[in-house]
Amino acid sequence: MSEQDTAVGAAPGELQTPSTWRRLWDALDERLGLKGLQYPIPEHANKLAYSLGGLTLITFVLMVATGIYLTQYYNPDPNLAHESVRRIITSVSFGKFIRGFHYWGAMAMIVLIGLHLLRVFVSGSFKRPREGNWIFGVILAGITATLFFTGTVLKWDQESLEALEHNIEIGKLLGRFGFWFSPSFGGIPFLTRLYVVHIAVLPFLFTLVVAVHLLLVKRLKMAPSPFRHGPEPEPTRPFTKHLAELGALALILIGVLTILAVLAPPPHGPAPIEGIEITKPPWPMLWVYPIEDWVGVAGILWATLAIFLALFIVPFVDRSPERSPRKRIPMMIAAGVVVITVIGLIVFAAVQPVASHIGMD
Amino acid sequence: MEERRNARRPRLARSLAVVGALVLALGPTTAAFAHEGEEDVPAITDVQEAIAILAEHPGLFPPEEVTDHAMDKVGDALESNDTLGVLLDLVAEAKDALDAGKTDDALALLERSIGACPGAPVIEPRDAPRTPPPLSSPCPSVAHLQGLDRSPVGGAAEPVLIGVGAVLILAGLGLVRRIR
Numbered sequence: 001m002s003e004q005d006t007a008v009g010a011a012p013g014e015l016q017t018p019s020t021w022r023r024l025w026d027a028l029d030e031r032l033g034l035k036g037l038q039y040p041i042p043e044h045a046n047k048l049a050y051s052l053g054g055l056t057l058i059t060f061v062l063m064v065a066t067g068i069y070l071t072q073y074y075n076p077d078p079n080l081a082h083e084s085v086r087r088i089i090t091s092v093s094f095g096k097f098i099r100g101f102h103y104w105g106a107m108a109m110i111v112l113i114g115l116h117l118l119r120v121f122v123s124g125s126f127k128r129p130r131e132g133n134w135i136f137g138v139i140l141a142g143i144t145a146t147l148f149f150t151g152t153v154l155k156w157d158q159e160s161l162e163a164l165e166h167n168i169e170i171g172k173l174l175g176r177f178g179f180w181f182s183p184s185f186g187g188i189p190f191l192t193r194l195y196v197v198h199i200a201v202l203p204f205l206f207t208l209v210v211a212v213h214l215l216l217v218k219r220l221k222m223a224p225s226p227f228r229h230g231p232e233p234e235p236t237r238p239f240t241k242h243l244a245e246l247g248a249l250a251l252i253l254i255g256v257l258t259i260l261a262v263l264a265p266p267p268h269g270p271a272p273i274e275g276i277e278i279t280k281p282p283w284p285m286l287w288v289y290p291i292e293d294w295v296g297v298a299g300i301l302w303a304t305l306a307i308f309l310a311l312f313i314v315p316f317v318d319r320s321p322e323r324s325p326r327k328r329i330p331m332m333i334a335a336g337v338v339v340i341t342v343i344g345l346i347v348f349a350a351v352q353p354v355a356s357h358i359g360m361d
Numbered sequence: 362m363e364e365r366r367n368a369r370r371p372r373l374a375r376s377l378a379v380v381g382a383l384v385l386a387l388g389p390t391t392a393a394f395a396h397e398g399e400e401d402v403p404a405i406t407d408v409q410e411a412i413a414i415l416a417e418h419p420g421l422f423p424p425e426e427v428t429d430h431a432m433d434k435v436g437d438a439l440e441s442n443d444t445l446g447v448l449l450d451l452v453a454e455a456k457d458a459l460d461a462g463k464t465d466d467a468l469a470l471l472e473r474s475i476g477a478c479p480g481a482p483v484i485e486p487r488d489a490p491r492t493p494p495p496l497s498s499p500c501p502s503v504a505h506l507q508g509l510d511r512s513p514v515g516g517a518a519e520p521v522l523i524g525v526g527a528v529l530i531l532a533g534l535g536l537v538r539r540i541r
Contacts, residue, residue, distance in 0.1 A: 046541070078482070078483060078484045078485070079482050079484065082506060083506065086506060086509070089509060090509075094518070096514050097514050097518065097522060100514070157508065158416065158417075161483055161486060164486055165486040168486055183485035183486065189484055189485060190485060190486075241540065244536075244540050245536075245537060245540045245541070247536070248532075248533045248534075248536035248537045248540060249533060249537060250533070251529045251530070251532050251533030251536065252529070252530050252533035252534060252537075253533075254526075254529050255525075255526040255527065255528070255529030255530035255531075255532075255533060256526070256530065257526075258522055258523075258525060258526030258529065259522075259523055259526035259527070259530075261514070261522075262513060262514045262518075262519055262522045262523055262526070263513050263514075263523070264511055264513070265511060265512075265513070265514060266511065267508060267509055267510050267511045268508060268509040269416070269417065269508045270416050270505065270506060270507045270508045271479075271480075271505055271506040272483045273472055273477045273478065273479050273481070273483070273505075274477060274478070274481070274483055274486065274487055275472075275475060275476045275477035275478070275487075276409055276412055276472060276475060276477045277409060278409050278410075278412045278413035278416060278417065279413065279417060353410055354409065354410055354413040355406070356405075356406065356409055
């Protein structure tokens with residue numbers, strides 16, 4: 001028996017046979033360098049609030065997996081799209097469940113990435129030298145929102161058609177830069193092009209940006225806790241422990257999504273009809289509905305740009321090295337006002353009657 | 362620590378009360394707006410709202426409530442001073458259909474009353490602003506697929522999947538406790 005086979009921690013002179021798991025771990029480590037993942041991270045990183053980004057990434061992987069299943073049955077031809085979704089719900093094995101999982105997973109991804117951004121903001125983790133990584137995080141949030149939007153269009157019901165009509169109107173507002181949103185561009189239907197964006201372009205971009213985001217987290221290390229004072233260094237834990245906890249949290253998430261997908265699968269609206277505008281967007285996009293009521297379709301463009309611009313400039317406005325939220329009261333108030341306004345707009349829109357917006361400018 | 366937690370509770374309760382009051386305040390306000398000067402609301406808006414109620418609400422509210430609410434809107438449309446872009450004869454037919462409990466027929470009539478054509482395939486959305494076209498030609502006789510509501514998965518898979526979900530949640534909770 002070689003020295004390598006001796007279990008770590010065995011008393012001197014005492015030889016123990018390593019367990020199967022240990023031998024498997026060693027074998028994998030020898031070939032894949034897994035022990036490189038055991039680098040230390042601060043203890044505070046093993047909290048739920050610091051696992052939201054990881055959970056977002058896990059949800060993205062779940063979306064890809066369920067999305068692959070759905071693409072086997074979905075037809076992106078506008079003539080057949082609505083009926084193919086109907087077929088997934090009513091005839092395909094586990095189709096209703098997988099679609100429900102995809103739907104609730106998308107909701108979870110929006111909530112998780114939103115909370116992750118909020119946590120990074122409140123804990124000041126975006127501060128020097130991590131400003132660049134904040135920008136990548138905001139880009140990821142934008143890609144997630146676009147994935148959500150394109151996904152709502154693909155089901156090709158009345159709500160989808162109206163969403164696409166709004167998209168085309170916004171494209172017109174962009175002038176020559178909105179050429180891609182024109183129905184006449186490309187020679188194939190807009191719905192089919194959006195399908196390609198949803199299943200290929202956006203997941204590719206998300207993967208690319210998240211890889212850079214994770215590399216920067218590793219390179220710049222986790223930001224120190226804003227609530228820790230005193231000269232003594234914070235205790236650390238191996239990153240593998242964080243991964244293990246993330247895996248356990250992912251089990252809870254998958255369990256919740258499974259139950260939601262079974263008990264409350266998403267409805268599917270009627271086949272689209274042109275000439276009417278009778279739906280409201282799903283709740284993550286509902287906050288722009290009252291703004292559209294007040295200023296027209298242009299309101300969607302300006303409000304969305306304003307929110308993302310505000311997020312992009314956060315590290316350049318809040319530049320002090322102070323991370324504690326208690327010592328950054330103006331920034332906390334500003335963020336609170338934005339969050340409460342968005343929630344208020346969603347609630348307001350939910351109780352509003354439906355209204356026609358296209359052509360109201 | 363416990364004192365601080367207790368001190369936070371009234372603050373949390375106050376915040377929840379404010380949000381609750383806002384929601385309650387906004388609901389009746391919008392309802393009040395909806396009843397003010399009903400004749401001045403364009404008939405096309407009333408018809409669109411009636412369509413929205415009939416097309417999107419089934420499964421969310423009791424059927425009688427959906428019909429009553431849609432009937433109110435249809436009545437408003439017939440009494441509106443601004444009937445531009447609406448074929449009132451079809452709206453009146455829709456009212457009769459609603460009276461007879463034929464909600465699918467009423468929905469199709471309302472859609473046609475503002476120039477929409479249920480059953481016509483949509484390849485690309487038309488340019489806005491959209492003026493409802495006159496019904497110079499009949500709509501295709503293809504069946505128009507109505508919405509599916511949020512009914513559970515059902516069947517033998519339902520309890521199995523719920524069980525799997527519950528096991529995953531419990532396993533996750535157990536592992537989190539063990540790892541911490």
